Amino acid sequence: AQSVAQPEDQVNVAEGNPLTVKCTYSVSGNPYLFWYVQYPNRGLQFLLKYITGDNLVKGSYGFEAEFNKSQTSFHLKKPSALVSDSALYFCAVRDLGLTGGGNKLTFGTGTQLKVEL
């Protein structure tokens, strides 16, 4: 089964500093990886995805993610954090499951990002 791990429950960063939210994956075959953000009492908002191609993926709101096959990682990054980036971030992988098809996502446990002034 496919899985992702987010090793940090919380990440604190000062506004204006670069931020990194970590994600590692375990898949068989080529991974389809996603990042979502969740603000309080809201659904998940799509940030970016890696399907194939360039290892550096650019997404919404200035976020980017680096796919590293040798380290099986897909870390989310932003060069300069904003207070408004404070939210819960989820890494996800498409899970092929037994049928090898469908559109199921398996999520990590989430990382709470706190950006302080």
Next chain:
Amino acid sequence: KAGVTQTPRYLIKTRGQQVTLSCSPISGHRSVSWYQQTPGQGLQFLFEYFSETQRNKGNFPGRFSGRQFSNSRSEMNVSTLELGDSALYLCASSSLAGGGDTQYFGPGTRLTVL
């Protein structure tokens, strides 16, 4: 384009009752997935429908069921509610149900079971 809509947004039920949640996908999207989010278990996949057929099912008891209509709208039903069913239920839609297809989520339905 309008996003994924879910109704109702909030729901309070008592143990033993049943509940039906509704999801309207983005126009043109044919795949609808449902997820349960709780503080203890995180985000867990319930099931996925594509063209009115269930394609995948998560590890939930048979009390959880769903269906999809010809206009791609989907409903999920939970019968004989238990306290542990209290959660945020999220619906997501995508256009092609392909591996790299992006799922777009609705705001969720917050279910509280008393």
